[in-house]
Amino acid sequence: MLMPALPHTVGKARQYVQWLLDTWKLPSMVDTVELLVSELVTNAINATGVTEVPEDIDQLVGKVQPIYLCVSMRPEAVLIEVWDSSSTPPLQRAAAADDENGRGLVLVQALSKEWGCVVLSTGGKIVWCECLIEGSA
Numbered sequence: 001m002l003m004p005a006l007p008h009t010v011g012k013a014r015q016y017v018q019w020l021l022d023t024w025k026l027p028s029m030v031d032t033v034e035l036l037v038s039e040l041v042t043n044a045i046n047a048t049g050v051t052e053v054p055e056d057i058d059q060l061v062g063k064v065q066p067i068y069l070c071v072s073m074r075p076e077a078v079l080i081e082v083w084d085s086s087s088t089p090p091l092q093r094a095a096a097a098d099d100e101n102g103r104g105l106v107l108v109q110a111l112s113k114e115w116g117c118v119v120l121s122t123g124g125k126i127v128w129c130e131c132l133i134e135g136s137a
Helices: 009-023 027-048 104-111
Strands: 002-004 066-073 077-084 114-119 125-132
Touching (some): 002 009, 027 066, 027 104, 104 114
16 A cells, blocks of 8 residues: 555554454454554654645645555464665664653564564665464464
8 A cells, every 4th residue: 555654644554454454354453453553654654754744735745755555464464564765774772761752663573473674675665564363373
């Protein structure tokens, strides 16, 4: 799914995941997969997008980068992949108790079977994670 790297995109990605998992008859996974998608899409927006939308939206013409979300089902897991145009891998850091940011990748690691990042020779990167389908493995 091609999306603009804008703040409202996170909500659209969550809606897409809810529809997709309902279609796949995996409604019990919606909360976890939505959270994982939210974190990865937010990171992609922060890496390449516009984090504050101006009142005059016309100012964004030609300045908004695309991001891509791919969610696929494997025999035992749901695979989430998010591409953005930045070649800088995400860094997991320890957030202080009063930090407003910095917990996303900790959540991704805690809620997924596995996660990682592939920097592409053609530009950008794919950050991915796998979420086990309940009842498998």
